[in-house]
Amino acid sequence: MREPFRGHHDMGGLPAGRVEKTEHDYAFWEKRVDAMNVLLASKGHLRVDEMRRNIEALPPDAYDRMSYYERWISAIAATLLQRGVLTADELGRKMEAIAQREGVPR
Amino acid sequence: MTDPLSAAHAHPHRHPPRPDTDDTLGHYQIMEIAIRELLIEKGIVTPAEIQRAIEAMDARGEALGARIVARAWTDPVFKARLMADGTEAVRDFGVDMGTTRLFVVENTPAVHNMIVCTLCSCYPRMVLGLPPDWYKSRNYRSRAVREPRGVLREFGLSVPDDVEVRVHDSTADMRYLVLPLRPGGTESLSAERLAALVSRDAMIGIAFARNP
Numbered sequence: 043m044r045e046p047f048r049g050h051h052d053m054g055g056l057p058a059g060r061v062e063k064t065e066h067d068y069a070f071w072e073k074r075v076d077a078m079n080v081l082l083a084s085k086g087h088l089r090v091d092e093m094r095r096n097i098e099a100l101p102p103d104a105y106d107r108m109s110y111y112e113r114w115i116s117a118i119a120a121t122l123l124q125r126g127v128l129t130a131d132e133l134g135r136k137m138e139a140i141a142q143r144e145g146v147p148r
Numbered sequence: 149m150t151d152p153l154s155a156a157h158a159h160p161h162r163h164p165p166r167p168d169t170d171d172t173l174g175h176y177q178i179m180e181i182a183i184r185e186l187l188i189e190k191g192i193v194t195p196a197e198i199q200r201a202i203e204a205m206d207a208r209g210e211a212l213g214a215r216i217v218a219r220a221w222t223d224p225v226f227k228a229r230l231m232a233d234g235t236e237a238v239r240d241f242g243v244d245m246g247t248t249r250l251f252v253v254e255n256t257p258a259v260h261n262m263i264v265c266t267l268c269s270c271y272p273r274m275v276l277g278l279p280p281d282w283y284k285s286r287n288y289r290s291r292a293v294r295e296p297r298g299v300l301r302e303f304g305l306s307v308p309d310d311v312e313v314r315v316h317d318s319t320a321d322m323r324y325l326v327l328p329l330r331p332g333g334t335e336s337l338s339a340e341r342l343a344a345l346v347s348r349d350a351m352i353g354i355a356f357a358r359n360p
Contacts, residue, residue: 054266077201
């Protein structure tokens with residue numbers, strides 16, 4: 043029987059390599075992303091299933107290339123845009139302003 | 149036992165942050181700052197709320213889970229409540245599971261439990277804090293449900309063939325916590341000393357509780 047279609051995130055049971063026991067202390071920006079997710083959920087601006095849908099909608103190469111909290115902040119952004127809490131225009135302009143303020147070449 | 153890769157890898161101690169984190173601003177770090185500042189400008193969140201949420205998550209971890217396990221080992225009434233309704237029982241420790249439910253799975257001489265989230269990273273974070281990287285890795289998520297004994301061996305844990313291994317695949321709504329087997333020879337130990345034997349990894353099910 044043919045294997046049913048799987049999303050890229052749906053990896054249970056697939057062949058994979060040895061488990062390396064890696065861990066790191068979370069960076070401040072990662073903790074802030076986590077906190078923002080918790081707060082937005084508690085205030086009714088985001089639901090876990092929206093986060094999941096937006097993470098699972100990432101193209102496979104992006105999913106693999108991005109770090110865990112990069113996937114999260116991108117899913118938070120997508121959710122807030124979909125809900126109209128933020129607009130793409132204001133987010134884009136804000137990111138541009140921050141890059142300039144912090145002297146990050148764009 | 150100082151090998152950082154050993155299953156007995158004890159906590160708390162510090163791991164180095166990833167080198168690519170706070171020193172240079174990447175695209176997604178800029179996105180984080182932008183979203184945070186916009187949400188603050190719009191009055192949706194405050195800086196103090198973010199700080200409090202970070203501190204609350206930092207306060208959760210192995211020590212909290214270990215206290216719950218030690219109580220279950222020493223208080224049969226609490227253990228019965230914990231097994232019947234984990235979500236409700238952990239309120240005794242100030243843990244609010246929010247929209248999720250907690251299911252405690254008990255190791256016995258005949259059954260060893262371990263937890264995974266094949267789809268993403270669901271984890272009993274309200275008890276144990278944020279998950280370690282390996283829990284979220286492709287290799288663990290893929291293989292834990294297909295060849296758990298092989299994965300456990302890679303963590304240095306050998307579960308005898310006559311012990312059944314049960315793997316619990318977490319979801320956004322259902323979180324699992326392993327109640328490890330109480331080590332022998334600990335009958336006279338206080339709950340506080342028992343808690344010191346319980347590691348995060350034992351509550352994920354990739355290690356046993358330590359012997360005293």
